[in-house]
Amino acid sequence: MKFKDYEYIRPNVENIKKQLIQLTDNINNAVSFEEVNNAIQEYVLIDNEFGSMASLASIRNTINTQDEFYEQEQEFFDTVSPELAEYFQNLNLAIYNSKFRTELVEKYGSKIFREIEVDLKTFKPEIIEDLQIENKLTTKYDKLKASAQIEFDGKVLPLPGLSIYLQDKDRNIRKSAEEAVCNFYKEHEDEFDEIYDELVQVRTRIAKKLGYENFVELGYYRMGRTDYDSKMVANYREQILKHVVPLANKIYQLQSERTNISDLKSYDLSLTYLNGNPLPKGTTDEKVEKARVMYHELSKETGEFFDFMVEHELFDLDSKKGKAGGGYCTYMPKWRSPFIFSNFNNTAGDIDVLTHEAGHAFQVYCSRDAILPNYIWPTMESCEIHSMSMEFFTYPWMNLFFDDVDKRIYAHLTDSITFLPYGVTVDEFQHVVYSKPEMTKEERKAAWREIERKYSPYKVYENDLLERGGWWYRQGHIFSSPFYYIDYTLAQVCAHQFFVKDIENHEKAWQDYYHLCKLGGSKTFLELLKEAHLENPFEDGSLTKTMNTLEKWIDNFDKSKLN
Numbered sequence: 096m097k098f099k100d101y102e103y104i105r106p107n108v109e110n111i112k113k114q115l116i117q118l119t120d121n122i123n124n125a126v127s128f129e130e131v132n133n134a135i136q137e138y139v140l141i142d143n144e145f146g147s148m149a150s151l152a153s154i155r156n157t158i159n160t161q162d163e164f165y166e167q168e169q170e171f172f173d174t175v176s177p178e179l180a181e182y183f184q185n186l187n188l189a190i191y192n193s194k195f196r197t198e199l200v201e202k203y204g205s206k207i208f209r210e211i212e213v214d215l216k217t218f219k220p221e222i223i224e225d226l227q228i229e230n231k232l233t234t235k236y237d238k239l240k241a242s243a244q245i246e247f248d249g250k251v252l253p254l255p256g257l258s259i260y261l262q263d264k265d266r267n268i269r270k271s272a273e274e275a276v277c278n279f280y281k282e283h284e285d286e287f288d289e290i291y292d293e294l295v296q297v298r299t300r301i302a303k304k305l306g307y308e309n310f311v312e313l314g315y316y317r318m319g320r321t322d323y324d325s326k327m328v329a330n331y332r333e334q335i336l337k338h339v340v341p342l343a344n345k346i347y348q349l350q351s352e353r354t355n356i357s358d359l360k361s362y363d364l365s366l367t368y369l370n371g372n373p374l375p376k377g378t379t380d381e382k383v384e385k386a387r388v389m390y391h392e393l394s395k396e397t398g399e400f401f402d403f404m405v406e407h408e409l410f411d412l413d414s415k416k417g418k419a420g421g422g423y424c425t426y427m428p429k430w431r432s433p434f435i436f437s438n439f440n441n442t443a444g445d446i447d448v449l450t451h452e453a454g455h456a457f458q459v460y461c462s463r464d465a466i467l468p469n470y471i472w473p474t475m476e477s478c479e480i481h482s483m484s485m486e487f488f489t490y491p492w493m494n495l496f497f498d499d500v501d502k503r504i505y506a507h508l509t510d511s512i513t514f515l516p517y518g519v520t521v522d523e524f525q526h527v528v529y530s531k532p533e534m535t536k537e538e539r540k541a542a543w544r545e546i547e548r549k550y551s552p553y554k555v556y557e558n559d560l561l562e563r564g565g566w567w568y569r570q571g572h573i574f575s576s577p578f579y580y581i582d583y584t585l586a587q588v589c590a591h592q593f594f595v596k597d598i599e600n601h602e603k604a605w606q607d608y609y610h611l612c613k614l615g616g617s618k619t620f621l622e623l624l625k626e627a628h629l630e631n632p633f634e635d636g637s638l639t640k641t642m643n644t645l646e647k648w649i650d651n652f653d654k655s656k657l658n
């Protein structure tokens with residue numbers, strides 16, 4: 096069966112509620128482990144069915160945000176998901192309090208209990224209405240961005256359609272493309288500010304109702320973090336400032352010399368080379384076919400996986416009018432299918448999708464036989480290790496996609512380093528915002544600009560909105576997934592470790608990686624790192640060693656190939 100034939104049926108929420116109540120009773124009144132276990136198995140089926148329909152509706156809604164049917168279905172899930180949370184939580188509570196804990200831990204491991212504990216800290220029925228408001232606000236943000244129709248170069252383009260101009264060789268084109276993007280955000284400045292302010296207020300209200308001082312601690316629990324807290328993260332950001340910002344400065348200094356632009360402006364930063372950034376070859380179908388060749392050569396497992404994706408048409412790759420922005424990978428347990436969504440625009444980003452999102456899809460494909468739905472995906476910072484490391488593992492095949500393969504690899508590696516200061520900027524901003532929810536819209540923008548100056552001294556703006564601190568409107572995570580963004584940076588520094596290991600010993604590095612993919616979400620972040628023989632990024636020194644190696648790699652790179 097192909098994706099287009101996957102049948103959508105709106106879940107019957109009243110039935111699900113009844114079933115969950117019944118199963119909760121069964122667990123509470125069980126006189127044997129078998130009874131508890133049977134109830135859990137039934138719950139897994141309900142969860143899989145509901146989750147699959149929610150994913151299917153969401154995929155089809157993002158593929159065409161103007162399709163009224165799936166828009167309604169998306170609204171349906173926005174409303175019922177928080178309602179059902181109470182029933183799922185009661186069931187989890189019953190598992191948590193079961194007198195058969197010993198047998199349960201033996202069968203399912205202890206992680207589920209730690210997760211339930213964290214989960215219990217994030218929900219009370221009193222917050223249902225607020226959660227619904229929160230969902231609607233994030234959907235509103237997505238729609239506002241997707242509504243963009245920007246006139247440029249004689250065309251009418253959605254936001255992702257501008258990316259190629261932002262990397263154009265002609266400085267004037269880059270500058271006017273940045274202006275065009277900023278004009279859209281400036282025109283809607285009040286709306287973006289308002290949506291965000293309402294989000295901050297509703298999240299703060301939720302936190303207070305749950306007994307927290309503000310949203311920060313709750314935000315960590317909502318991310319399912321059981322291993323680390325905001326203090327450890329603050330210390331990690333400090334290390335980025337110390338060890339990565341100087342290297343990022345050096346990377347832009349080299350770029351400035353290479354491109355003969357002595358006064359680098361924000362719109363110059365993505366022009367890595369004077370002769371333009373390497374662009375991928377071929378049509379979307381050709382790129383997918385090359386990816387298939389690549390994954391067959393990389394390993395038996397990745398070959399099988401990619402054939403499955405192609406056979407079931409589990410991709411929607413091209414940018415289209417009305418399509419939501421960005422890219423993601425999701426999973427539908429009912430059909431055991433990952434799905435990859437993106438907006439191809441003929442930049443190197445297209446190939447990042449075929450490696451990054453495919454890395455996510457490969458991991459979920461590897462762990463799809465997990466005994467519990469919670470064990471399929473790990474927490475987000477661990478998820479991104481699979482995807483970002485896949486970007487590095489596929490370096491030997493980049494010649495299939497690019498003529499200027501050295502330029503591609505150098506740009507990819509250096510981008511992965513300069514990304515880190517940006518990632519911690521997004522994170523620190525949110526800590527400031529949620530610690531002081533009473534800040535005004537202008538104070539928030541000023542705070543963003545101040546943090547940005549600290550971590551990215553090389554960002555020099557000519558645009559008024561950006562100079563006032565308005566860059567973050569475009570960073571969807573700030574709106575929809577608070578405190579998520581740091582996870583990308585944590586994963587990135589782990590992926591850098593895989594890059595170094597891959598150079599030293601490919602077989603060993605791949606074994607560790609495949610092992611990590613198969614573990615899925617059965618362990619926590621720090622436990623997974625141990626299993627994969629990766630260093631803990633919260634520990635002093637782990638960053639120093641990797642960054643030194645990367646700096647040497649940059650120093651030794653034959654720069655005559657970078658024109």
Ligand SMILES: [Zn+2]
Nearest residue numbers: 451455479482
């Ligand atoms: Zn990802």
